[in-house]
Amino acid sequence: MGDPDGISVVITTLNMGQYIADLLDSLVSQEQPFEVIVVDSLSADETADIVLKYSIEFPYVHLIQKKCSRGEGRNIGVRQAVYDYVLFTDGDAIANAFWIMKMRRLFKKGAKVVAGKAIAMGYQPFERLGRVELFFDDFDVTYPSVNLGYEKSLFQEIGGFDPIFVTAEDIDLNIRAVMNGARIEYCPDCTIYHRARSTVIGFVEQAFWNGFGRKQLTLKHENVWSHFRASEIFKPQIINFWYIIRGISALVGYITCKLFGEEFLKNNMSS
Numbered sequence: 001m002g003d004p005d006g007i008s009v010v011i012t013t014l015n016m017g018q019y020i021a022d023l024l025d026s027l028v029s030q031e032q033p034f035e036v037i038v039v040d041s042l043s044a045d046e047t048a049d050i051v052l053k054y055s056i057e058f059p060y061v062h063l064i065q066k067k068c069s070r071g072e073g074r075n076i077g078v079r080q081a082v083y084d085y086v087l088f089t090d091g092d093a094i095a096n097a098f099w100i101m102k103m104r105r106l107f108k109k110g111a112k113v114v115a116g117k118a119i120a121m122g123y124q125p126f127e128r129l130g131r132v133e134l135f136f137d138d139f140d141v142t143y144p145s146v147n148l149g150y151e152k153s154l155f156q157e158i159g160g161f162d163p164i165f166v167t168a169e170d171i172d173l174n175i176r177a178v179m180n181g182a183r184i185e186y187c188p189d190c191t192i193y194h195r196a197r198s199t200v201i202g203f204v205e206q207a208f209w210n211g212f213g214r215k216q217l218t219l220k221h222e223n224v225w226s227h228f229r230a231s232e233i234f235k236p237q238i239i240n241f242w243y244i245i246r247g248i249s250a251l252v253g254y255i256t257c258k259l260f261g262e263e264f265l266k267n268n269m270s271s
Contacts, residue, residue, distance in 0.1 A: 116190030
């Protein structure tokens with residue numbers, strides 16, 4: 001492999017032309033050695049052109065174009081990675097200036113899985129809701145792949161992201177890592193800023209697919225709920241109108257997956 005201190009940053013994109021330059025600007029000035037691998041699912045906007053411009057100026061920025069799901073794209077990026085440690089983030093995110101350096105420090109201390117802090121930006125009522133945490137045994141497995149790092153060999157050993165998932169592919173990956181004996185180390189100083197949904201339609205759609213993905217988890221891991229702590233799932237949060245709407249939308253997604261499953265995906269997912 002390459003430099004033992006090297007980091008490969010894998011980003012999946014689809015029509016992120018409005019945001020991708022902000023992410024790349026936040027990455028190219030970070031502590032070397034690292035590479036950036038953008039796997040673009042044949043965007044219809046200027047995403048690929050923007051990444052290509054960066055790749056000319058910064059030879060460690062690479063573009064791969066292939067129609068694929070988010071999980072498939074990340075697996076493709078990891079296969080192309082030259083370094084032993086891989087970080088994942090999204091095309092509409094922005095990295096703190098010390099993100100790579102601080103994630104690297106934990107890997108050098110022996111960590112195999114590192115989850116950083118994800119701070120939502122956008123419409124405040126959506127942003128304040130946060131995520132619903134699920135603890136598998138003693139580990140929060142809902143740390144999202146917008147700010148997640150893996151030792152490449154572990155990632156490959158457990159099979160990478162499962163492309164069957166429309167969402168929750170990061171939860172599934174984290175569950176398999178924990179089942180394999182890995183610890184998930186949390187780094188509150190390893191910060192990524194990501195954009196929360198800015199419209200009601202986008203918010204409801206995201207909640208629906210999150211619910212759909214939770215049901216996919218139970219289909220793959222039949223005893224998964226027995227590992228979760230009810231006290232964490234139902235712990236007091238900000239309970240308001242949007243919390244209720246999110247819960248209802250997720251429940252509809254969960255039931256839809258239970259009743260219609262893969263047939264619904266074939267008819268409704270074009271990417």
